[in-house]
Amino acid sequence: MSNFDVFKKNSLLFAPMEGITDEPYRLAMLKTFPEWDQFFTDFLRVPTVGKINEKLVHEHYGLRIHANPEWRKKNSFQILTTPRAQTLAVVEILEDMKMHHLDLNLGCPSKKVNSHLGGAYLLSDHKALREVLKTIRDNFTGHFTVKMRIGYRDDKTFSETLKLIEGEGVEAITLHARTRDQLYKGVADWSYITEAVKQVQVPLIGNGDIWIVEDIEKIFNETKCHSVMFGRSALKTPWLAKLYKEYIEEDAHIDETFLLIERKNYLDQYFDALYREYKEVGWEDNLILKRFKSFSRNLFDDYEDFETIRGRFLRSESLAEFQDHLAALK
Ligand SMILES: Cc1cc2nc3c(=O)[nH]c(=O)nc-3n(C[C@H](O)[C@H](O)[C@H](O)COP(=O)(O)O)c2cc1C
Known part of the structure; x- marks a missing residue:
């Protein structure tokens, strides 16, 4: 094989x-x-x-x-x-x-x-x-x-x-x-x-x-x-x-606090990479915003006030506003 x-x-x-x-x-x-x-x-x-x-x-x-x-x-x-x-x-x-x-x-x-x-x-x-x-x-x-x-x-x-x-x-x-x-x-x-x-x-x-x-x-x-x-x-x-x-194959302990700190870092990396790739193929900001909103429906569940957070992203009227909310997220 x-x-x-x-x-x-x-x-x-x-x-x-x-x-x-x-x-x-x-x-x-x-x-x-x-x-x-x-x-x-x-x-x-x-x-x-x-x-x-x-x-x-x-x-x-x-x-x-x-x-x-x-x-x-x-x-x-x-x-x-x-x-x-x-x-x-x-x-x-x-x-x-x-x-x-x-x-x-x-x-x-x-x-x-x-x-x-x-x-x-x-x-x-x-x-x-x-x-x-x-x-x-x-x-x-x-x-x-x-x-x-x-x-x-x-x-x-x-x-x-x-x-x-x-x-x-x-x-x-x-x-x-x-x-x-x-x-x-x-x-x-x-x-x-x-x-x-x-x-x-x-x-x-x-x-x-x-x-x-x-x-x-x-x-x-x-x-x-x-x-x-x-x-x-x-x-x-x-x-x-x-x-x-990282945590399992290296036989390491999952540190919940570390994960919570890191998730913002990962979220930034996720949206940055997507933004770059959509721009590369010439997508307009509005189309990118639509996609980002649809991805938001699956994200943020593990934040305490996730409904408020998700609501903010879903109500964004421009890609810049969406990105501002992301920058403000802890
Ligand atoms: C938005 C969405 C689109 C999907 N599109 C496809 C697809 O194109 N082909 C496919 O085989 N399965 C598709 N699926 C099914 C997933 O590949 C997967 O089998 C299913 O969601 C179960 O896995 P999960 O419990 O990890 O979500 C889709 C699922 C979702 C949520």
């Missing part, structure tokens, strides 16, 4: 997230918090009709990332497709780009996506799922992985789905331990991750509600999963991988 980072044991993966993990965001993160082992594009929806726009596929990945071998290594491509969509055409473009890692989205719960037989829907239609997996595996020479939920309506076909996926040559499986119908409700049930680890030979990447450093230790110990992936938690603590590696 390759030494590609997705297969490096105990990797910490930054999840694909629509509206967030575009090229500037991924660049900001990999430069500022390089402790994250791998990043993903959000899903590229494979079109059903019309000529595939090759440029769009390249841009979805990021032209600058593609041109830099070091950055490329840490950035994977995710697609979302359906049995009727032009999967082959997109896979051929990715082959031409020498994409080293393609991940298939089998978890998206969106009604629209599912009604077109894409995302998590495929977990409930094994004939269609097999067809899609074959099209990709037969035509893609890079690493091929999937990101799935435990089922569509329920968990009845969980084991069967895992076997099918492994049988079609998928090299690693990320499991968000909820069904599609659970959306984001409740807490992800890691016992399905434990089960999946026992049932398949390929690396199993655990995902869902891994919020703090202690959770990372817990999920590794409890489930024996190969690696872990972070979605909302990476938005809440974009420096979480750094904390884990």
Whole structure:
């Protein structure tokens, strides 16, 4: 097996997230918090009709990332497709780009996506799922992985789905331990991750509600999963991988007071890096402000008066005002 980072044991993966993990965001993160082992594009929806726009596929990945071998290594491509969509055409473009890692989205719960037989829907239609997996595996020479939920309506076909996926040559499986119908409700049930680890030979990447450093230790110990992936938690603590590696791998004690002092430093680094990357691609201040506000919804929870603080950021009328609030934050 390759030494590609997705297969490096105990990797910490930054999840694909629509509206967030575009090229500037991924660049900001990999430069500022390089402790994250791998990043993903959000899903590229494979079109059903019309000529595939090759440029769009390249841009979805990021032209600058593609041109830099070091950055490329840490950035994977995710697609979302359906049995009727032009999967082959997109896979051929990715082959031409020498994409080293393609991940298939089998978890998206969106009604629209599912009604077109894409995302998590495929977990409930094994004939269609097999067809899609074959099209990709037969035509893609890079690493091929999937990101799935435990089922569509329920968990009845969980084991069967895992076997099918492994049988079609998928090299690693990320499991968000909820069904599609659970959306984001409740807490992800890691016992399905434990089960999946026992049932398949390929690396199993655990995902869902891994919020703090202690959770990372817990999920590794409890489930024996190969690696872990972070979605909302990476938005809440974009420096979480750094904390884990500094404090846990070096066998150090987590000093809560130090963390509280450092969080402002990390927040500054986060917003500074994002600002630089968005400016680099010519974004106007208003667009940057919109993004910054949406990131604010996931931040500041660990401040005592977090509602007041978040409110200030969300009500900012200009990017300068947002940055003033950040400068005033302790
Ligand atoms: C805003 C947002 C966008 C997402 N977009 C994608 C996506 O494009 N592809 C994907 O596979 N999952 C997507 N997800 C799901 C996450 O990758 C992850 O599986 C899920 O949030 C569970 O992990 P968490 O509990 O750490 O958030 C998205 C989640 C969020 C919150």
